[in-house]
Amino acid sequence: IERLTKNTTYSKQQIRDWHEGFLRDCPTGKLDSKKFLEVYKKFYPEGKAEKFCSQVFKTFGKYMFM
Structure with a gap:
């Protein structure tokens, strides 16, 4: 912090x-592509969510840890 x-x-x-x-949203502490896509679409409804999500997970891997 x-x-x-x-x-x-x-x-x-x-x-x-x-x-x-x-x-609360990701109790395991892992953000998978399905959840990322869901959240991204809420904040950027006009964005190209699937394409962006795909690129993010190609870059960072299967899960993003917090």
Whole structure:
């Protein structure tokens, strides 16, 4: 958390809140491509979600860990 607060404008509480939300959505701590696509579509409904998701997971692997 210290590194994130030093290098961003976010507070410790904001970071904790986001992490708690992430764990509610991804209890295993892993974000798979299906969940990533679901979240991406919520924030960028006009985006090319499938293409972007495919590229992200080609770059980072099967799961993205938090």
